Amino acid sequence: MHPRSDVASCLAALGTTLTIFQAKGKTSEVSVQDYIDGAFPGAEDTTLIVAGKIPLPQENDGQTLNLFRCYKTAQRHVNSHSIVNGCFLLSVDLQTKTVKGARLFFGGVCQKLLRASKMEAALEGKPVDSDETYQAALQALSEDIAGAGGICKDPKISEAYRLALAKAHFFRLHLSVLDKLGVLPAHNSSALTPFATAASRPAIKAKQSFDVQKEHAPVSEAIPKLGAIMSTSGEAIYPSDRFAASPNTLYGAFVIADRANRKLLSLDASAALSSPGVVDFLTAADVPRGKTLQNDEPLFCAAGEVVPYEGAAVGFVVAESAELALAAVSKVRLTWDGTGSRLGTSSQPITNLQAARQRGSFITNAEMDKKLARLDEAGGLRRRGLPLHRACFSVDQQESEEDRRNRGGAVSSNLHEVSGEVKTGGQLHFYMEPQTTMAIPTEDGGLELWCGTQFPAFTQLTVCQLLGLPAHQVNIKVRRVGGAFGGKLSRQGPLAAACSLAALKSRRPIFGCNERLTDMRMTQGREQCEVTYSATCDNDGRVESLEMDWHIDVGWDGTDAAGDIAMLVNFSDNAFYTPNFKCNSTAYKSHTVPRTSVRAPGVIQSITAHEVIMEHVSRSLGLDFEWVQEKNFYQPGQKTPWGDVIGSDAFNWTMPQVWAKLREDSSFDLRRQAVERFNAGSRWRKRGIAMTPVKYGMGLDVFQAMATVCIFSADGTVLVNHNGCEIGQGIHTKVAQVVAYSLGLDLSMVRIADTESNQAPNTAATGGSGTSETSAQAARVACEELSKRLAPYLAKEKDSWLQLELFFILLLLFLLLFAAVLFILFLF
Template sequence: MRKLSEQQQAATSASPLAKPAAHESASRQVAGSARYVDDMPVPADTCYGAVGQSRCAAGRIRNIDLAAVRAAPGVIDVITAEDVPGHVDIAPVFDGDPVLAQHNIKFFGQPVFAVLAHTVEQARYAATLGNIEVEPTPALLSIAAARDLAAKVRPSHQMQQGDYAAVYAEAPIKLEGQLKVGGQEHMYLEGQISLALPEEDGRMMIYTSSQHPSEVQKLVAEVLGVGLHKVTVDMRRMGGGFGGKETQAAQWACLAALLAQRNGCAVKFRLARSQDMQVTGKRHPFENSYAVGIADSGKILATHVTVSGDCGHSADLSDAIVDRAMFHVDNGYYLGASRVTGHRFQTHYVSHTAYRGFGGPQGMIMAEAMMDNIARATGQDPLTVRKRNLYGPDTGDTTPYGMQVEDNLLPEIIARLEDSADYWARRKTITAFNQTSPIIKKGLALTPVKFGISFTAKYLNQAGALVHIYTDGTVQVNHGGTEMGQGLHTKIAQIAAHEFGIGLDQIEVTATRTDKVPNTSPTAASSGTDLNGKAVQNACQIIRQRLIDFYATSLQLQATDAQFSQGQVSLAEHSIGFTELVQQAYLARVSLSSTGFYKTPKIYYDRASASGRPFFYFAYGAAVSEVTLDILTGEHKTTRVDILHDVGTSINPAIDTGQIEGAFIQGMGWLTTEELRWGDDGRLTSNNMATYKIPAIGDTPAIFNVDLLHRPNAQDSIYHSKAVGEPPFMLGISVWCALKDALSSLSGYTQDPQLDTPATPERVLKAVLAAQDAGL
């Protein structure tokens, strides 16, 4: 018999659960040794791909002359859509996303052909030499233009509660408003990249920076015309994703695989930053409006909100994204008799896609816009209006889509935050300051967040896992989630370590691979830990029970629940080291490996009746933001932020705090500095870091207080924790409301200023001038 491996020293410390464990690859990332796709050693025969792009936004392709491309130095192969052996359309849900343009041009910069060369430089140079003859057709470059022609990527949808029209007609006060909400570039640090390695018997190995390896596997297989079992996708880590790599990473993997299959060599596709920004979708820009009927007290009686998403040229994920915007137009407020309408307009821009919050932010901002307008119209502080309209016994607890708001934590969160942030004293001080300061104005706002957690597509709410215990007592875990810097693998390791009562140093979470855990969902919708953590727990508990049964049998005891803690397994008065038990179980032929599975309970949504329970639970939070504003230039600064955010029973408070801080800053950037600009021809002009401004370290508030509300989730989530990826993004809305508060001071807080987003200094200055004109 072979000798067993030496036992690993089991940890003697308590469970790592609910501890601020360091991110599993933080030290490697700081040192520059964390391996991303572009860092991987490649075979000697590796060649490089690039794409040739359209030079107009809309038209019919008449001819593609690639003679100069083929003759360029180092070129090995050139392909168009006609060379694809399988599916050309790689759309994730609804048709409309060709891997290379076929017949028609749909947006400026659309990839039309792909070239393979010996070096990156040769491929990119050759890709500029193609002659693409296009007969131009009229381009739709605004929501207004699309609305005029009823151009939609998907049908409109509506949800309703009560008799809106009748109640609105009787409301004492009626208010209306509209808001243009800008999009947002993902600006992940690692751009889109894929490496394809052809293997024997028609197999293909793909390394890709993708949030959805299973979808990459499926689309590569379909493009190549082979079965999914012939394609394996490996994803160790991404350098950021934010939704931009949920669907739109697949195209580059497909092109790399096509060229690899045709030429029998490894192929790497890596987009330059400016090209990445041109050819990948953004957060959807929206144009929204509302009509709200209120009582004299400011209580909402009836509401109609219309959200209109600019989806770009194809559906991509827009149907679900606009749905999510509709689900969140209420934020934390009861809208009374309500009607919510969502439109999905088609334009000749790159197809917009998932982004942190997935449409929720574009809907939620309308709730806060209504609160501000009500406050100015009734002469009350916006916080008073917000508190008066929260879901609760004095208003109502049912959303416009018929879901009951259970375990509402917003009243408690707001009460605690207004006290800890000293809201009312600061409000008094700021009001006095604005009365005497002619140039610099200050603004203050407290805004809440109620965000639903689950994929709105029910079938995506499932996850699998694979757990192995080796004979030295170490554990290897694989799951369907992907690591993009958010700490998912760290939390998964903590879960496995807790279940087996061992230390984190005995747990290895391996790269996400489609040949280990199949048919996985994307890592999105804040569900990475919820879904995959439960699946890993399930696998661990199956193995635990086998070990308990074996140990009980060996002791001639009745199998009862044993304790796994500090490297020991205890049953009744007996105890044994974890690794020793593992080795004994192996010798007794007990399986030390298991798959795990989880599906989210309770959720459903009936689209026909526009009602249901699309979310397993809600995550809550609130932020107080203070800004200063120079009315001569429109320049502004966020000077202080206080946040209290609901995390349930946190698995890792340090990671959760980091997620909240980062999400807030990203949300603030969306609403203040990050401006997408297109030319009249549909060309993206904000296509680099010089023309597109994300928040820098200097934009971070000097005072930035983040506290966690530790309250076990009422639902049976993993250890009763709550998702924390997306909800805090919308805390950034408090900055926009604070800017409006500063602007409103110019009218003595009687006017609600119009401030479309992003609230750049130019837009703020226009709002200042408008407020001053109104004051005259």
């Protein structure tokens, strides 16, 4: 039973007694708290709970009110551990309204289950409806926490937040007592209104309706995703399933640094290498001299060097199984020196954006431009839908006085000003399948890799660069990937390279699948950002000028983040026209893992900030938020800061129509009125509703895709290779539908082969919300060419596809027979 368990707090508050079975057949009874703390004779031995006695007091016998309440705060409504829970049993004399007794327990506040005994003492004998009693109890809670060793440490949950939750749970108990006694102030009643219970939340039902155009079938048909049955039944093979299906395979696991900006004096792997089943331990000494991953990133940090960030790889254990490899990882000993490299004004590690700004640890735009160019060479801008000429770290559009007069804009003396700051935290990747690679050495000294990647060409280039292999000797294969969202665009490179290095050295297949915490420490994700803004607007809420100044923590290397920041700036105008618009960005270097793309990288932050600014304008003028949004929408003919003409053939613009349709179909105005009525009568519970426009530009000119369509003469079935990776979006299904439609086939006659760098080389990554469309278009172009070649035969035969197949089969048999006759005549 865990000390933070909801059940533990609940049973303890009720005074439950546990019967435990111990060694030599002995049984004894202990309290829940003593059992959890191990404060009973024989606690060091194995015990088994065989029974529990739970006293259930009568809530109200006419003389005493026994109020039992349990509260919790968690990250989700159900199926989630508590951050802090509070379980309380309070006995109140109904005549005197004084506390007769209390049992107060908190989980998640301290390291152990906390019984607030001083708090209980502060309540006993005191009037329960007195504010002095309530305040004294809160003071006593602080003493209880201090006596238990203080609030537990957690980098994700602050101590202040845990303490606030504990006090909030007790406040709800206090209000519950007042409610039972009939003295609860009306303005506090909403605090007792529970969130929707599971029983009041029925299963979600939905219906999707759309027209089916039979002439375009199967493109327009609703069909199950290809492979859906295999995936739901557990039969589909993902990269992380490859280990079990491959004999003679070894398992690899990273050893990563737990310090940042410190010199690694030595690596002692002797204990690991002497462990059962351990085959090898790779370090920087095993990497070909002078070879690195992409972006000049070393595969391993070497002893004697300063390790730049926590989570950097320092070694790679190779063993007979995952269990043996992970056990050996824990036996590798790292020795550190206390010194590090200076970054900014100090050698202390910079671990967040605030520290980076204080230390002046910024990266110049000239340096970021170089990283952007390198990213473009690897196709990192194309998959973002961002051509190089639009990739920039600042933009400045200023309207002339003549243009202002022509459109009837307000003069500066009549404008309102707003300013503020928006902060967005980072976001860790949590795709379902961690980074995974199976590296298999080939007979000619090359490699075949089954890899969980969104970008086979980048993975291939990374392995080739590290090992000095030509591209035609490294084949990256992908059938499907268990989620990605940007985390497998470049950060799969280290594991793919380490497995490849070990495979060439051992001449055996090497499988690697990062343990979840290791994966998150090595991958990170979305950048932490801060933006200061200032804007001017007229009386109707039309924004006349807006300036945004962005600050972004990119981690130790800003190459991936360069593309993210370029997207942040490129989408910062969102759906709104601002005559005078300026957006600047500054990247900061820190001793943390290099950031990488997360779904709509940079765009989420900039759109959020612009929406906050619009809301600030609406509140400062007392106008409806939606009114201000609509007043600032781009109109046809207006130009973006990058020169795009809204409403032109090159920039389709349906935002006003979509906005009006959504507002009507969702009954938005009626629902907003209901929210306002609820909030007016509720002090503690609030509801909200909003509409958010998003201008997310797309263009096929920035994507690069290819497909190969093969028709088998034996039966007319079709095999398709394309460059896209199946990461859950159903790209194989879409391509198969387009091929079946283009060739006039039944969908069952089309199969999508594994994605391979050997079959689809030199292509862009899967990402940017355009790979499915462009891969399908590439397949369509191939089908059109095949149709042209087959057209004479189809016209001549005037038969179906299957009859044409029979014709080709008979033709093939005739040619074979003719060749055999010629051969016989030649012999005789």
